[in-house]
Amino acid sequence: MIMRKILTVVVFIIFSTVILFVFTSPSYGVESQKDNVRILWKFDPWESSTCCKPWVNYILLDAYQNVYVYEHKEDGIGYIYKLSPNGTLLWNVTLPADSIGSMPLALGSNNTFYVATWYLPPPLGTPLPSYLYAYSSNGVLEWKLNLGYDGPFSGIRIVKNHIYLKSGRYLYSISEKGKIQWKKQMHGAPRTPAYFKDTLYVSDISFSGGHINASYLYAVNPKGDMKLIYSMKKSAISSPVIDKDGNIYVYFDQLLYALHTDGRVKWTTNVDGSLPAIGSNALYLTHHSIHIPGTSNELYALSKENGKILWRLKIDRDNTTAGVYVTPPAIDKNENIYLGDWYSKNNTGYLYSISPDGKMRWKLHLDAGIIATPVIGSNRTVYVGTINGKVYAIKYTDTAMPIKPTSSHDYLYFILWGCLIAAIASAIIPYYWYRRRRS
Secondary structure, X not given: OHHHHHHHHXXXXXXXXXXXXXXXXXXXXXXXXXXXXXXXXXXOOOOOOOOOOOEEEEEEEOOOOOEEEEEEOOOOOEEEEEEOOOOOEEEEEEOOOXXXXXXXXXXXXXXXXXEEXXXXXXXXXXXXXXXXXXXXXXXXXXXXXXXOOOOOEOOOEEEOOEEEEEEOOEEEEEEOOOOEEEEEEOOOOOOOOEEEOOEEEEEEEEEEOOEEEEEEEEEEOOXXXXXXXXXXXXXXXXXXXXXXXXXXXXXXOOEEEEEOOOOOEEEEEOOOOOOOEEOOOEEEEEOOOEOOOOOOEEEEEEEOOOOOEEEEEEEOXXXXXXXXXXXXXXXXXXXXXXXXEEEOOOOEEEEEEEOOOOOEEEEEEEOOOOOOOOEEOHHHEEEEEOOOOOEEEEEEOOOOOOOOOOOHHHHHHHHHHHHHHHHHHHHHHHHHHHHHHHO
């Protein structure tokens, strides 16, 4: 009997030690992915402002990981900030009042950046001319080009020191010195040009009687010679995007088309959403709108080969009484996917990270909604801006990290479980040994 009691105590101590060591030792286990996500810094130029904070509409990185931010305020004023990689403000530019900047910004040689502005015509009066601005890397205005009354504009595309942008009426080619090289008259609708092997691909829409007459996709050479490669009647067209193999992806209404550079159709798929982020074998896109309460937002992965849906992932929020806006996705070099959302019920937002196979890796709650596509920097840093004017640099690492309980509740939880398992083992194992010895 004494031997049995001694053996029970010994086994209890051994099991308790093993259990506690496994659960609490820094040499075992891995932190949850949420614990590997941290905010490196937050930039908030409007911290003291109580109202009318601007929305972060676009973020851009240069080769040195400096961060360019475009914000637009409700009163019509635009702001551009340049931040260092650690979030320090280097300079800021205020665009003219009542102007709306083109998005995205664009960086040229020597990190000169460009933004086109246009003016909403006042209710009683005449509109003001539009301008293309060029600022040096230290925020000094180098030149501005009067573009007449030709806004709004598309995003800016820079190719081999040439600036291309499209208004409702013209496609422009402008030198980096601010000289118009040529402009070609088009039908309407600002659409951002895409580029592949010395050719621009530009979409356009013609109207008749206030209705869409037809949509067109053109191939344009550096001299401005235009060739129609595809058209469709009574259908809206999006801006095109092109992958490294020369496949062009463009929406005609709710259908996504994959076209060859000569206009031949490769495939179509009935998936309506944002312009796709292009991976090695897949396209990733989201519903890019504020959805009706009660509907769900989804992230899609499509095969680049045939357009078939590889997987879809619901971006769940309590959207039964409010709308949820989901940004277009961005992907990193490992094809992990990042997107943000804006929940209109309380104006909060999440940054999501999804693996290439459609599994949620982590999500990070922010105090305001996100409307601009996240930007991926080096060393797994993700940059996002919110509708209250803040910019966040967020770091994620999947390196195995030891578990380190952070509170007394964590230790109590592990101790209780350890004692329970050890108690059961110390009751069963000695009895089993005792029975075997008697037999």
